[in-house]
Amino acid sequence: MLRKVIVLFVAMMMLIVTGCGGDKKETAPQKQGQLQALTIGLMPDVDSIPFIIAQEKGFFKEEGLTVTLKPFKSAMERDSALQSGNLDGAVSDMLAETFAKAGGFDTKITSLTTGSYKMVAGKNETAASIQELKGKDVAISKNTIIDYVTDRIATEGGLSANAINKVVIPQIPARLEMLQNGKIAAATLPEPMATVAIKNGAKLINSSDKLGINPGVMLFTTKAVTEKEKELQAMYRAYNKAIDYLAKEPMENYIDLVIEKAGFPKDVKGTLVLPNYKKAMAPEQKDVDDVVNWLFTRQLIQSKYTYSDLVDNRFIRQ
Template sequence: MKMKKKLSVLLCFILSVVMVGCNAKAPIPEASPSPSEAGAEKESLSLGLISSISALPIIMAEEKGYFEEAGVDVKLEFFKAAKDRDAALQAGQIDGVICDQIAIAIYQNAGIDMKITGMTDGEFVLVAGANSGINQVADLVGKKVAISENTVIEYTLDQLLDKYDVSEAAVEKVAIPAMPTRLEMLNNGEIDAAIMPSPFSDTAIANGGKMIEKVDVDSGMYPSVTAFKQSVIDEKPNAIKAFYTAYNKGVDYINTTDVKAYEEVIITTIGYPEEMRGNIIAPVFRKNQLPPLEEVEDVFDWCEDKGLLTITLEPADAVSDIGVIQ
């Protein structure tokens, strides 16, 4: 009897364990965090530029954290000359550039499918040396004028000469690609005049140079743009849209903020001389937009005349509206 009772108890225990095992729920796997919860990795873009006031919205977008807010990691690479920037682009070290429409034509002619995705605001200034005797564009006849060949600088000079009926052959163009060198040679009297962007033009004038002519967006002769490779546009469309969203926020900040609040950035990053502190005037910037196609066509025609463009290139084939944020 005792043995039977023990077997009965044991049997009941085994059945109870089996029943508990059958009723137990399988453990629920822990849910994976969503990309936003996990902190999805931001796409990155690299941009090559030469220090000038036209780059200010981009620089302020970096300084104020607007790129990070928009969800894109932007690396800015500064160059002293266009040829160094272009070499980096050809080597695949940068995705986009601040350049000019002449550079776009040259890129396209070389088989690099670069697209204009925006335009910049700024100015080029024709500055004469203090002792050059130059007071107007007509006085450039027989004078040495510093340029960078086959760039917006030479295009600007040619446009000014045409505007004032001065023969291009009557002016001696001196190729000095690096802006700092161009400024130094103007200050030293080794050249008679030079076309330069701010802050180099401002420094030259502060050192005794004379402003002869200013070319900006309102003049219709300022073909400076931002551009990205078509392959980057295809691979990272959201990153480029984010870039221009941040650019536009940079524009809003500059246009609504006293320049004294970001003057230090202009001096340290763009390179304005310390002596200009308190006297810097920032342009009124526009939110990103594309240049008129007829202006692009004028530049491409100039490139053809110079022998820089040997392919058929329509202006519409060299632009992309991906950066025009509505």
């Protein structure tokens, strides 16, 4: 009799242990379903503002996502961090994506960003048009979106790309400082640095807005695109929440926060005009083709890449 009791007791204990084991298995998928963190590089321009808002207003957190935002002052520093594996993605441009592809570093454009790039002449410069800047020093960052916009402005104004003397100043704050100190005749700057220059007396020559071009994009490494699909989808949901916030919230309610987090000059307060931010969308094929053709014509790339070579829009489909 005692033996039967012992056997029954052991059998009951096994059932209890098995039941506990079943509970653990049920919680395992929840742990596996937790989102991985993302690290994103930002530039000191208005393209980065929606990411700052999404971070500071808790929209990433609402989506169960942890995001680290890292600021950079030049495209070269940003691209180096991306290629060394220190970033999952970055606010970037179509040129950077094409160069990465040509260099064997696999990244993908996942969406457009909303930016604005302006060529401005210094306050003491007599030139008021691109034609009057012929032969004069214009500060740029070489082989970047700034270089591309500068060429487009020159062409639109009836000049060849080499009709102006391009001075390479990679860091955006240094470019602004040299313009304001009269060291160069003009500079092509992203917003809000262009707004600061104009506030301090610089004259607008032309802009990407007037030309109807927008080569600014989000780039992510192929590793991130492959291994963090849910994370990117969550990121874009938070991004779109930030766009809704920016559309309805008065700027005075967040401008101090943006100035602090983006590293903008305090001069932008009261003068900055933000672009008409749009929710995440894929770039137009024509815009991608125009950039590829510009790079190919200048012999900066050896092959003409297709839209599908450079763009993966599956994370932003509604």
